[in-house]
Amino acid sequence: MAKANVTKKEKPKSLFKISRSILSKLDPSERDGAEDSLWMKSSGLCALCGQALSNNADLNVADHRIPESVSGAGGNVLSNLYLAHLSCNASRKDLPFEVARPIVEFRVFSEEKKSITFDNVIEKYVTKGRQPVSVDRDGGTIVLSFGSDQFASTVSRDVATGTEYFYAEVPFEYVSNDKEIQPRLVSYSHVRRLALDFVNRPIHEPSNCRLVMHGEKAGVLLQFDGQHKSTAQILLGRKTGSFKVYIDPNKAMLQELVVKIQQEIKKQPLTRSDTLAKLGDVISRLLDEYKDAKRTEQGFVAMQPKTERAAIKKLYQQELQRLVFFDGDNELAAFVKPGALGAPTTDRMVIDRMIAPLLCSELLGIDMDASGGRDTERENIIIILNQIVKNMLPPNWEKDPIQKQRTQTFFLGGAIGWWMNELLIPALRYVTMKLKDKEPLLLDALDAGVESKMVSIVDALCMWDVWSTTSVEGLAALRSNTVKNVVSVFSEYTHLRLIKEATS
Known part of the structure; x- marks a missing residue:
């Protein structure tokens, strides 16, 4: 997407939205002309991904650089506001701006490239990457020279294989991708998870590479394991990474090691989907016995004894629901897990009435081992779940009487069944063009435009005044487990109305 040259142009009308809640909190001296000031500050570019803002005002938003919830910093002033694509801002979630920006930029880069290798990462993010390293060895000590910097380490020998190795802190400019041993692609979602983990836990176990000598004094460091880990560190601005370095190892031995790391230890898999790598023991054991060249969910269940197929199918579907709920990116789980204070609903309600309806309940005929x-x-x-959190569970939601009432009403048992099945899912089928009831709704990757529409639908649903109702009849219907009761009381609230309000 080309960058916009807008500094010498007037801001087009309604090219972005400042929410009324943000605008109303600005000092009157800043409120007038706020849009013009923000537009000039942005130069027409998304502050998170660096690409041109959309020509569609609904796809651009203004938000706080430092969240309002951070006391004593930022606040509701123009200097703390930025403009971004709606989809990029949604990807930020509650991350610090400086952490979110490189991660969001990488998401856009991944979507544009379709498939990313570690070579692509080095080319884009590492200045003067893939440099050779100078090597000096004196018996059990090895010294690596990275330009004018040197690193000395003690060489050890693996008892089982006789392979020599050492540990080193290596600048990423001197790391190359080992395509021969590890021809993997780099997954955005896995990089994001690791980057967030590095923010909270800076120290991880070392990655693996091999030192291949070219002559007596020069060599290259080829990374064959931990490319996602290195990518995450590079995005966070780290200049070096910790490595276990094998000295001219046997390549066949390393290839066996890679398989062991990926399949037995169950880190990010080479060809297996992330879903399969995390399934529970019972399903994993049964899948290990399923040896077809192309493994599908349909084939997996069909291979089971006839009397056990229904139970295995149910168990597999429960595993899929569990993986969504316990995914590290699912922000709703923290609010409803057992023991959570003031939980608006239960974990079982979220799994059964929110996650299960959004998952495709039919067995799929696509390759289970492929990504996607x-x-x-x-x-x-x-x-979707995180957008609900953003709207219905903002910071200190319990201390705001109005928000507390809306949140508690939204999460009533009958309410969830109603808005999920009668409003949200039909509206999502419209924007994703998955119009048949049994057609898988969310299996396909969404482009930025469709994802933004999906987010807008959730936002519009959460903004409805029905959640503020004090009607005895209305609250009784929303508490009931009969969707028909809710529809009869709130007949004016339909998925067509939701679509219209979200896309107008």
């Missing part, structure tokens, strides 16, 4: 599919479905569902 159920992985993509889970990511899309989490976008």
Whole structure:
């Protein structure tokens, strides 16, 4: 997407939205002309991904650089506001701006490239990448020279294989991708999870690479494991990474090691989907016995004894629901997990009435081992759940009487069944063009425009005044478990109305 040259142009009318809640909190001296000031500050570019803002005002938003919830910092002043694509801002979630920006930029880069290798990462993010390293060895000590910097380490020998190795802190400019041993692609979702983990836990176990000598004094460091980990660190601005370095190892031995790391230890898999890598023991054991060249959910269940197929199908579907709920990116789980204070509903209600209806309940005929599919479905569902959190569970929601009432009403048992099945899912089928009831709704990757429409639908649903109702009849219907009761009381609230309000 080309960058916009807008500094010398007037701001087009309604090219972005400042929410009324933000605008009303600005000092009167800043409120007038706020849009013009923000537009000039942005130069027409998304502050998160760096690409041109959309020509559609509904796809651009203004938000706080430092969240309002952070006391004593930022606040509701123009200097703390930025403009971004709606989809980029949704990807930020509650991350600090400086952490979110490189991660969001990488998401856009991944979507544009379709498939990312570690070579692509080095080319885009590492200045003067893939440099050779100078090597000096004196018996059991090895010294690596990275330009004018040196790193000395003690060489050890693996008892089982006789392979020599050492540990080193290596600048990423001197790391190359080992395509021969590890021809993997780099997954945005896995990089994001690791980056967030590095923010909270800076120290991880070392990645693996091999030192291949070219002559007596020069060599290259080829990384064959931990490319996602290195990518995450590079995005966070780290200049070096910790490595276990094998010295001219046997390549066949390393290839066996890679398989062991990926399949037995169950880190990010080479070809297996993220979903399969995390399934419970019972399903994993049964899948290990399913040896077809192309494994599908339909084939997996069909291979089971006839008397057990229904139970295995149910168990597999429960595993898919569990993986969504316990996904590290699912922000709703923290509010409803057992023991959570003031939980607006229960974890079982979220799994059964919110997650299960969004998952495709039919067995799929697509390759279970390929990326995408159920992985993509889970990511899309989490976008929806997190947008509900953003709207219905903002910071200190329990202390705001109005918000507390709206939140508690929204999460009533009958209310969830109504808005999920009668409003949200039909509206999502419209914007995703998945109009048949049994057609998988969220299995496909969404482009930025469709994802933004999906987010807008959730926003519009959460803004409805029905959640503020004090009607005895209305609250009784929303508490009931009969959707028909709710529809009869709130007949004016339909999925067509929701679509119209979200897309107008």
